[in-house]
Amino acid sequence: MCGIMGVLDLRQREAVSQPLLKRMAQSLAHRGPDDEGYYLDGNLGLAHRRLAIIDPSPAGRQPMCSEDGQVVVCFNGTIYNYPELRALLQARGHVFASQCDTEVLVHGWEEWGPDLVPRLNGHFAFAMWEAQARRLYLVRDRFGTKPLYYANLGGLWIFASEIKALLAHGALAVDLNHEALREYFTFQNLFRPHTLFEHVQQVPAACILTVDARRGFSGVHCYWDYDFHHPDESMTLQEATAETRRLLIQAVRRQLLSDVPVGAYLSGGMDSGSIVAIASRDLMRMPTFTCGWHLGGVAGIESDFDERLAAEMVAQTFNTEHYEQVIGYNDLSGALPKVVSHLEDLRLGMSYANFYIARLASKFVKVCISGAGGDELFGGYPWRYYRSSHALNRQEFLDEYFSYWQRIVPEEMHGRFFTSRAMSRMGDVNLKEVMTSVFSRHNGLRFDTAEDHIANSLYFECKTFLSGLLIVGDKLAMANGLEERYPFLDNDLVEFSQKIPLRHKLNDIEQWKRQDENLTNKRGHYYGASNQGKTVLRAAMESFLPEMIRNRKKQGFSSPDESWYRGPNFKYVSRLLLNPKAMCHDFIEPRALEQTLEEHCKQRINHRLRIWSLLCFETWLQEFAGQGGLALESSQASLGVPRRAA
Numbered sequence: 001m002c003g004i005m006g007v008l009d010l011r012q013r014e015a016v017s018q019p020l021l022k023r024m025a026q027s028l029a030h031r032g033p034d035d036e037g038y039y040l041d042g043n044l045g046l047a048h049r050r051l052a053i054i055d056p057s058p059a060g061r062q063p064m065c066s067e068d069g070q071v072v073v074c075f076n077g078t079i080y081n082y083p084e085l086r087a088l089l090q091a092r093g094h095v096f097a098s099q100c101d102t103e104v105l106v107h108g109w110e111e112w113g114p115d116l117v118p119r120l121n122g123h124f125a126f127a128m129w130e131a132q133a134r135r136l137y138l139v140r141d142r143f144g145t146k147p148l149y150y151a152n153l154g155g156l157w158i159f160a161s162e163i164k165a166l167l168a169h170g171a172l173a174v175d176l177n178h179e180a181l182r183e184y185f186t187f188q189n190l191f192r193p194h195t196l197f198e199h200v201q202q203v204p205a206a207c208i209l210t211v212d213a214r215r216g217f218s219g220v221h222c223y224w225d226y227d228f229h230h231p232d233e234s235m236t237l238q239e240a241t242a243e244t245r246r247l248l249i250q251a252v253r254r255q256l257l258s259d260v261p262v263g264a265y266l267s268g269g270m271d272s273g274s275i276v277a278i279a280s281r282d283l284m285r286m287p288t289f290t291c292g293w294h295l296g297g298v299a300g301i302e303s304d305f306d307e308r309l310a311a312e313m314v315a316q317t318f319n320t321e322h323y324e325q326v327i328g329y330n331d332l333s334g335a336l337p338k339v340v341s342h343l344e345d346l347r348l349g350m351s352y353a354n355f356y357i358a359r360l361a362s363k364f365v366k367v368c369i370s371g372a373g374g375d376e377l378f379g380g381y382p383w384r385y386y387r388s389s390h391a392l393n394r395q396e397f398l399d400e401y402f403s404y405w406q407r408i409v410p411e412e413m414h415g416r417f418f419t420s421r422a423m424s425r426m427g428d429v430n431l432k433e434v435m436t437s438v439f440s441r442h443n444g445l446r447f448d449t450a451e452d453h454i455a456n457s458l459y460f461e462c463k464t465f466l467s468g469l470l471i472v473g474d475k476l477a478m479a480n481g482l483e484e485r486y487p488f489l490d491n492d493l494v495e496f497s498q499k500i501p502l503r504h505k506l507n508d509i510e511q512w513k514r515q516d517e518n519l520t521n522k523r524g525h526y527y528g529a530s531n532q533g534k535t536v537l538r539a540a541m542e543s544f545l546p547e548m549i550r551n552r553k554k555q556g557f558s559s560p561d562e563s564w565y566r567g568p569n570f571k572y573v574s575r576l577l578l579n580p581k582a583m584c585h586d587f588i589e590p591r592a593l594e595q596t597l598e599e600h601c602k603q604r605i606n607h608r609l610r611i612w613s614l615l616c617f618e619t620w621l622q623e624f625a626g627q628g629g630l631a632l633e634s635s636q637a638s639l640g641v642p643r644r645a646a
Contacts, residue, residue, distance in 0.1 A: 120141070188348055228459055263368050347471050349609055
């Protein structure tokens with residue numbers, strides 16, 4: 001796990017300088033506190049900050065070159081099947097000088113070129129330079145666990161693990177992407193590969209972006225995609241259970257690969273509990289980490305948000321070395337500026353707890369295993385899938401899904417929520433088409449049956465919701481010099497999970513299809529009876545986990561901010577959002593802010609997600625638009641703030 005960055009200047013004005021690369025690298029020192037390295041080749045420059053996990057000796061230093069200097073890699077992540085690939089390459093005559101997984105990329109690229117990438121089982125983002133061909137490749141793993149951003153500024157290509165390294169280059173102005181802003185405040189996520197920063201894009205997951213130094217941009221090739229539409233209907237529950245168990249054990253053991261201490265996040269839930277149960281067989285006294293909440297004054301369903309007791313039971317069962325952190329309402333204001341500074345690319349819900357739990361874990365380990373991906377692959381959100389599973393056709397499904405995923409501000413309210421100036425700069429973007437475009441990237445989707453609709457839901461959530469969770473996980477872990485790993489996102493396990501029939505993941509699909517249309521509150525009745533999901537995973541872990549944990553009702557990792565925004569944090573929220581000098585007033589109508597807080601405090605509408613997004617956006621403006629003493633321009637102009645070079 002590291003930080004990578006680089007420059008390819010097709011304008012041929014001057015060679016890339018090491019001081020420039022050093023400035024960019026310094027901005028990502030938190031991602032790689034152990035070492036730094038540089039590579040220069042005329043108009044191409046690469047820089048690397050290292051967090052040494054596998055073979056921490058100098059032999060693993062990056063950027064790493066082939067013996068003849070023709071292949072150069074700058075790599076962030078871990079290749080879990082590198083021992084197998086290494087053995088295969090050695091059998092073909094390749095000689096290795098280190099024990100690190102990075103060198104497998106160098107020799108593998110020599111052997112197979114870009115065809116190496118589909119062979120990799122790991123989480124990664126890397127830049128590969130072919131010196132003789134003068135060709136640059138930017139590569140991300142299948143699931144998008146490692147971020148990689150880029151900007152093309154008139155032939156000047158800059159790229160990095162985080163946007164702040166692009167800003168450190170000095171050529172990129174801090175311009176707000178108004179279309180992305182509208183998308184974010186609709187879905188609390190971005191479904192396209194752009195960001196809130198104009199001109200800054202993400203390399204999409206499972207894609208290879210190629211730039212030829214002689215001919216320019218060569219395109220983006222996607223080498224893999226999710227596919228839940230071709231399950232093996234002959235598979236029995238017993239077969240699915242046995243193979244799920246085998247592959248999850250294999251995935252956890254693969255991801256324990258490390259030359260530094262490894263720990264695990266531990267909630268009281270099924271996914272993290274499964275990972276700890278398996279890992280504890282190989283790691284004695286494995287460190288585990290839980291985040292809890294101080295619930296004084298918290299009411300309603302939020303009073304059950306603290307999972308420490310369930311986590312402690314799992315920790316005691318598997319004899320882990322367990323650590324906890326309790327977060328109170330006043331910890332929001334202390335973390336928010338750091339959280340937003342590291343996130344940069346705003347996504348999803350209240351993530352300051354992720355920052356605190358990663359900070360706690362980083363005091364004891366360099367690698368922490370997470371349960372992310374279990375819900376998305378094995379059907380952990382039935383209340384979402386069943387919402388549109390009764391749709392009669394493609395259009396009805398998309399209509400219902402679009403309505404559901406407008407998490408923050410429904411489209412019909414945008415004219416009252418955004419200022420007229422901001423709306424005019426957002427253009428005529430069709431938000432429903434933005435959502436629909438996620439489905440259009442897959443040629444094999446069907447919309448004919450309830451099973452089709454549920455398969456589409458699984459596909460959508462892996463491509464969007466899980467992707468957002470992974471961005472948050474990486475950024476806030478690496479803010480603390482910590483590598484997160486995700487055993488559920490193992491190639492073999494993911495491929496198999498997509499072959500499992502839906503009837504083995506979700507209960508009572510047939511019952512839902514037979515639901516009496518005249519039944520009062522039929523959806524609520526069905527959701528209440530069928531809210532578990534992950535049937536096959538629960539069965540697979542029967543011999544590992546206590547029944548109390550296996551059958552525990554699904555609960556997300558969420559803070560009690562609904563109560564805190566009304567109570568002890570109301571003054572903080574008001575001071576940040578209703579201050580006449582608040583920078584967000586150039587984009588959000590002050591009356592809309594007042595109405596949001598009023599409706600929330602009077603318990604008319606639970607606006608906790610909207611309030612979080614507003615707090616993040618105001619903090620984002622303060623952090624990036626006003627950085628270096630440069631002030632935001634007035635609402636009569638765009639957010640065109642040039643970045644001052646260090």
